[in-house]
Amino acid sequence: MALKERVGTVVSDKMDKTVVVAVENRFPHPIYQKTVSRTTRYKAHDENNSVRVGDRVRITETRPLSRHKRWAVAEVLSHSPKAEEAKK
Template sequence: MALKERIGTVVSDKMDKTVVVAVINRYPHPTYKKIVSKTTRYKAHDPENSCAMGDRVKIKETRPLSAHKRWAIEEILNKTIKNKEDKK
């Protein structure tokens, strides 16, 4: 069985070595054919704490690392530019 991969955006990085990644899945509604968006949030392992909020990342499926963590950061696709004035 191949490991699953997802691309999403980091929405929370407040935990140690863990980030929450939101993945948006778009699909047509079966009856009305309107494009519907569904957001799924995955907790992913980030061993170096290198991800920040807003980063676009690729996550891959892994063995269970905790009660809710079954994904790991594979690579960071786009880094968010941090602004010093935002922290004030």
């Protein structure tokens, strides 16, 4: 079975080795055809605590790591400008 992948934005990094990733899903309303956006928040494992709020990341499905954590950060697609300024 293929692993599921999602791309989203990190909205919280306050937990140790865990980040919350918001994934936006856009689809047309079945009756009115207006574009509706739904946001789902996934808790994802970040082993090195390297991801910061605002980063765009790709997460992949994994075995259950805790009660709510079933995803892991696969790669960082882009860093947020604020995170890059904080490094300097």
